[in-house]
Amino acid sequence: HAEDKIVLGALRFTSHAPSFIAYERGYFKDEGLDVELKFFQAAQPIAVAIASGDVDFGVTALTGGFYSLADKGAVKVVGGLYAEKPGVPGMAIMASNQAWEAGLKSPADLKGHSWAMTQQGSSFHYVAGQIAAKYGFDLSDIALKPLQKVPAMIAAVKSGQVDAMAMVPHVAVPLEKAGAARIIGWVRDLGPWQVTTIFTSTGNVEKHRDLVERFLKAYEKGIADYRAAFLDPKADPAKKQAIVEIIHKYVYADKPLEAAAPSIEAGAVYMTEGAALDIADIAKQLAWFQKHGLAPESLTLDKMVDTSFVATTK
Amino acid sequence: MDLRLRGITHFYGDLEVLRDVDFGVEAGQIVCLIGPSGCGKSTLLRLLGGLERPAHGEILQLGAPPAGSLNPLTYVFQDFALLPWRTAAGNVSLVLEDHPLSRRERSEIVADVLARTKLSEFAQVLPRQLSGGMKQRVAIARALAVRPACLLMDEPLSALDSQTRELLLDDLVELWLRERFTACYVTHNLAEAVRLGHKVVVLSRRPGRIREIVEIDMPLEQRKHALAELQEQQSRLWELMREEAMAADRELADV
Amino acid sequence: MDLRLRGITHFYGDLEVLRDVDFGVEAGQIVCLIGPSGCGKSTLLRLLGGLERPAHGEILQLGAPPAGSLNPLTYVFQDFALLPWRTAAGNVSLVLEDHPLSRRERSEIVADVLARTKLSEFAQVLPRQLSGGMKQRVAIARALAVRPACLLMDEPLSALDSQTRELLLDDLVELWLRERFTACYVTHNLAEAVRLGHKVVVLSRRPGRIREIVEIDMPLEQRKHALAELQEQQSRLWELMREEAMAADRELADV
Amino acid sequence: MSDEALAERGAAGAAAPVARPVPFRGGGFAPRPMRLVGLVLFLVLLGLWELGSRTGWIGPLVLPAPTAVFEAFRQLVVSGQIWLHLGASLQRLLLGWFGGTLLGLLVGLAAGLFSMARAGVVPLVAALFPIPKIALLPLFIIWFGIGEESKVATILFGTFFPTVIAVYGGVDNVDRNLIRMGQSFGLSWLSIVRKIVLPGALPAILSGFRISAAIAIILLVAAEMIGAEYGIGAYILLAGNLMATDQLIAGVAILSMLGLAVSWLLGRAERYFLRWR
Amino acid sequence: MSDEALAERGAAGAAAPVARPVPFRGGGFAPRPMRLVGLVLFLVLLGLWELGSRTGWIGPLVLPAPTAVFEAFRQLVVSGQIWLHLGASLQRLLLGWFGGTLLGLLVGLAAGLFSMARAGVVPLVAALFPIPKIALLPLFIIWFGIGEESKVATILFGTFFPTVIAVYGGVDNVDRNLIRMGQSFGLSWLSIVRKIVLPGALPAILSGFRISAAIAIILLVAAEMIGAEYGIGAYILLAGNLMATDQLIAGVAILSMLGLAVSWLLGRAERYFLRWR
Ligand SMILES: Nc1ncnc2c1ncn2[C@@H]1O[C@H](COP(=O)(O)OP(=O)(O)OP(=O)(O)O)[C@@H](O)[C@H]1O
Ligand SMILES: Nc1ncnc2c1ncn2[C@@H]1O[C@H](COP(=O)(O)OP(=O)(O)OP(=O)(O)O)[C@@H](O)[C@H]1O
Numbered sequence A: 001h002a003e004d005k006i007v008l009g010a011l012r013f014t015s016h017a018p019s020f021i022a023y024e025r026g027y028f029k030d031e032g033l034d035v036e037l038k039f040f041q042a043a044q045p046i047a048v049a050i051a052s053g054d055v056d057f058g059v060t061a062l063t064g065g066f067y068s069l070a071d072k073g074a075v076k077v078v079g080g081l082y083a084e085k086p087g088v089p090g091m092a093i094m095a096s097n098q099a100w101e102a103g104l105k106s107p108a109d110l111k112g113h114s115w116a117m118t119q120q121g122s123s124f125h126y127v128a129g130q131i132a133a134k135y136g137f138d139l140s141d142i143a144l145k146p147l148q149k150v151p152a153m154i155a156a157v158k159s160g161q162v163d164a165m166a167m168v169p170h171v172a173v174p175l176e177k178a179g180a181a182r183i184i185g186w187v188r189d190l191g192p193w194q195v196t197t198i199f200t201s202t203g204n205v206e207k208h209r210d211l212v213e214r215f216l217k218a219y220e221k222g223i224a225d226y227r228a229a230f231l232d233p234k235a236d237p238a239k240k241q242a243i244v245e246i247i248h249k250y251v252y253a254d255k256p257l258e259a260a261a262p263s264i265e266a267g268a269v270y271m272t273e274g275a276a277l278d279i280a281d282i283a284k285q286l287a288w289f290q291k292h293g294l295a296p297e298s299l300t301l302d303k304m305v306d307t308s309f310v311a312t313t314k
Numbered sequence B, C: 001m002d003l004r005l006r007g008i009t010h011f012y013g014d015l016e017v018l019r020d021v022d023f024g025v026e027a028g029q030i031v032c033l034i035g036p037s038g039c040g041k042s043t044l045l046r047l048l049g050g051l052e053r054p055a056h057g058e059i060l061q062l063g064a065p066p067a068g069s070l071n072p073l074t075y076v077f078q079d080f081a082l083l084p085w086r087t088a089a090g091n092v093s094l095v096l097e098d099h100p101l102s103r104r105e106r107s108e109i110v111a112d113v114l115a116r117t118k119l120s121e122f123a124q125v126l127p128r129q130l131s132g133g134m135k136q137r138v139a140i141a142r143a144l145a146v147r148p149a150c151l152l153m154d155e156p157l158s159a160l161d162s163q164t165r166e167l168l169l170d171d172l173v174e175l176w177l178r179e180r181f182t183a184c185y186v187t188h189n190l191a192e193a194v195r196l197g198h199k200v201v202v203l204s205r206r207p208g209r210i211r212e213i214v215e216i217d218m219p220l221e222q223r224k225h226a227l228a229e230l231q232e233q234q235s236r237l238w239e240l241m242r243e244e245a246m247a248a249d250r251e252l253a254d255v
Numbered sequence D, E: 001m002s003d004e005a006l007a008e009r010g011a012a013g014a015a016a017p018v019a020r021p022v023p024f025r026g027g028g029f030a031p032r033p034m035r036l037v038g039l040v041l042f043l044v045l046l047g048l049w050e051l052g053s054r055t056g057w058i059g060p061l062v063l064p065a066p067t068a069v070f071e072a073f074r075q076l077v078v079s080g081q082i083w084l085h086l087g088a089s090l091q092r093l094l095l096g097w098f099g100g101t102l103l104g105l106l107v108g109l110a111a112g113l114f115s116m117a118r119a120g121v122v123p124l125v126a127a128l129f130p131i132p133k134i135a136l137l138p139l140f141i142i143w144f145g146i147g148e149e150s151k152v153a154t155i156l157f158g159t160f161f162p163t164v165i166a167v168y169g170g171v172d173n174v175d176r177n178l179i180r181m182g183q184s185f186g187l188s189w190l191s192i193v194r195k196i197v198l199p200g201a202l203p204a205i206l207s208g209f210r211i212s213a214a215i216a217i218i219l220l221v222a223a224e225m226i227g228a229e230y231g232i233g234a235y236i237l238l239a240g241n242l243m244a245t246d247q248l249i250a251g252v253a254i255l256s257m258l259g260l261a262v263s264w265l266l267g268r269a270e271r272y273f274l275r276w277r
């Protein structure tokens, strides 16, 4: 029978690993989906491309742009993926060496310091907000530096032009090892956070529920494989190796496998089982973005999320 | 075909350029138009050829143009107005291309007029390689190609150095003796006017009115050898115009 | 101060422009230089003024320039060479500003030369508002301001219409009668040459050699009323040059 | 028979002397600016756009309604934010444009006057001009940091090259006869440069300014990619991130007005400095 | 006493007839291109840069050594990747530039010939020209998708406006005397446009092409920000993302060479089409 053609937007990041696993292991095919992977240089255009109809599914953090598209009725969250919570691997909070010398030893000291991020309304911006909330100062006490790109953030912190930033573990740890910056805390300690979500166009949700269900079913299998390989301490090394090989096809493909493997493993993050969605946290994020004028006031949780596809956690 | 101007008055905006000008150009005659700078000579010629419409008065063609005339009123310009991207032959051919002529007819006409202006060997040469005199000869060839009933010439020699001017003046006289073309010839140069004109129309300063129309009866072929006699005519014209030329010279262009 | 050219030969690349030219300009005399197009007249004048260096031969100043001469060899150009962004007075003042003169001296000189060229009322006018004749008068005023020992004039009237040319020619004669300046005057116009020149140097086609040096003894003040007599001189010169002018006219510019 | 009567008979009596007015065949080929038409067209386009948005024919995602854009603009003004943004951007623009122009003038003048400088500068400029400044942003951060320097540098680099080209082109086009005149009157080299070459090159230099000013405005967005909190470019980038298309278009409209204002100012400057033309 | 002897005595004998050669005061103000100097300067700069890198005076983060850049370039060639990138970019460049130029020619010609078109087009172009294309990228995605269309559209928009300006400027500058000549010989309107206006505007149009081609190359990086996998711009962006400065500079050098190649081609075209000058 004819397979349904869909386009899946992806970045060449380990955080998109379930996409690659489900694709390579034929889980999509099993569901009668002919998936085309479409690669982007940044997360934001994936959401825009879903709005324009070029892409059917994507995975991304909840950013200002995403809320805006959701408010215009273009995209809808259907599942969760990467999350931060205590006790699992996740992002680090780093200080530049100069700032560390000057006394920036923990996230609590961030008041009055500068903070690198890609853009306003990005997840890095949100982290700064969470730090400020947790340690009881105002976000305006942190000097936010939007630098558009992650490498620019790294360069700015390395050279001491900016005091602090949040960074994915497989970058953060080598940076500290090389003495280029200091890890002063972990994002997971700020509380649970649903970082990325799976989303699709509103049209798909309303008119092709079956398609969305099949997609999520296949995707969940990819997540399960990933969890089994990276989040299970008793994982079978051979199974793990197989997953690393799949991911290597897409990430660090220009490096030999041996060189890429450690980075891929170090990049492991927590992914929720069955693509479950932390709906309470999403409500909290939405409120924060709205409070800071980074999401439209008119956007409601119902408009943004369809909770009928996956389990929701509180 | 004759031309007749009746009560021509013309304005540019509020500036009156010509006032009540009235004269005729008879077939086979050269009418020279002289007057101080800015008195409206070029404007008058543009009106004659239908490139502008007079504010008042009318300009009439009397009689039909000769059969086969492709462009009864044909200009020869001071600055030659040759297309720099076309060869001499190409520039002549340009004005024939909009007429229903076969390719052969066209190239025959081109070859013929180039020969008549002694330009055959320059057919494939671009304007930039030609001296000023040669350029104006190409322009004259182009004008002849459309078999004009009346040539409208606006200071055709004034962009040339005076030796070349002398040579071309001789050529023009020779051409007229052969072809007896009709022409209205604008010039600043009184020597040219008395060498070429059957009738010299003297205009006043702006607004140009007719001050005098001088008829010169001596046949064109004799004039070359009667320079002293012509010198008298010329001095008379100069006396007529001298004061006005001086005043025109000292006039400021409006900013 | 006299000028003396000795065996001047000049090349542009491989092109020989002048060959073995040899003549002198005596103080108080106007020497006219005539010759067909492209024969090297302008080049010769540039050599005379030190704007170019001759390939062979030498150009000498004999005797010291008169005391107070700021620029012994001073040009008047065909295209006037006025700075369009300066007024008439500003253009004159330009050539004084590099000399150690007080502001008062300078403005006195400017006022003086403008008066001598009947331009006082145009002192504050920009070139674009002036007619061609007026522009050239400003250029002449500028030349007079530096009290030249010898004026080098390159077809100063050829960019003007012929009526204005006539007027300026009269002015030049008048000026010479008053000031007896020395000049080397390049022209294409034989009428100008016989009206102004004490000596007319006739050059051949390129490479320019001296064909003849014609002395005209009639005093300048009488020439205006002896046009017929001059006409003879002029015709003789024209006979000398006619063939060469024709050949020069039919020459192709190298691409 | 009078001429008039003949004229009545027209071309029918071909052999008889017919009097016909000379046919008019001039005119045209001289478009004149008609201010009103431009304004009307602009309003009509705006009206159609609004209508399209209201009727839903143009989705809000595709293009926000003009009223929404205007509302975003009003917000910007009412909140006073516009002055913060404009102030920051104008400062960068002025510093960068001024620096680029000054350096460009010096280098362009050198290339216009000296063979050596020309030989060195021209190929270098030709090679460096078509380099996109956004490509260099990562390096600019390293070279100039994330403060104002790197933003100003971006604009400076962008305006430097076109200025060099305009200036040496302008110097090349100065009438050589005027320079020869200066030499023939024994003017010093400096006088010739100051009084003849520079004013003569001014028209070309000023029209070069038009280009470099447009480029400076275009580069504003690129420049403010580097950690700018305020600035029209930063405002546009943020709007783009948030997919707030109304703010995006409002920001773009501000840049466009800035461009028109600069070009109007340069027009005034031209009219003042080139009134001798 | 001979003249020569007098000349020896110089200005001392002021009253006596002294013979001195006329002093030379011309020359200068005519810089000539000296190919060799440009090349030598380029090599010297490269040498200094390499030296700086080798001695550590220029840190590898600040600027990679020329040899490192060359190595990155060599990698690109050896792996054959360069052809993928170049191919993708050239296709976008050609399509975008060609489309923008064609549209620009039509609109510019209309603005040059008809008052109505002029009145409508000129203010619009003046307002839209200084809009940075990167600012519009989010909208371009929505309008044209993430395929080739949006990339081509970015370049098309960038080249359209300068072409319009160049073309109507060129038409304006066609010698009105030539047009009047055409009319006086009764040429049809179409003939005048085809045979007089267009060839007369060609020099201006061709020099407009130089500008629009440079802009097209500059916009390549912006265009390839929209989800391009291959292309020189995408290569540069990726290098920037990875802070691989050697690849970054290699990519920029490729763009620069592309610019030089295009300008050389246009130079040839000018020499061919304008050989009548
Ligand atoms: N198209 C125009 N628009 C406005 N004014 C014009 C136009 N053409 C000519 N004029 C003005 O009309 C007057 C007469 O111009 P015209 O060119 O007819 O004079 P002319 O006698 O040919 O002068 P010249 O001897 O200098 O050639 C001048 O003052 C000129 O400035
Ligand atoms: N700077 C130059 N470089 C090369 N060739 C030159 C230069 N100046 C003049 N020539 C050539 O030298 C020849 C003589 O030029 P010149 O201008 O001296 O002639 P001319 O007698 O003044 O001509 P005309 O009567 O046209 O003014 C011409 O063939 C010209 O092309």
Ligand SMILES: [Mg+2]
Pocket: B041, B042, B043, B154
């Ligand atoms: Mg006229």
Ligand SMILES: [Mg+2]
Pocket: C041, C042, C043, C154
């Ligand atoms: Mg000359």
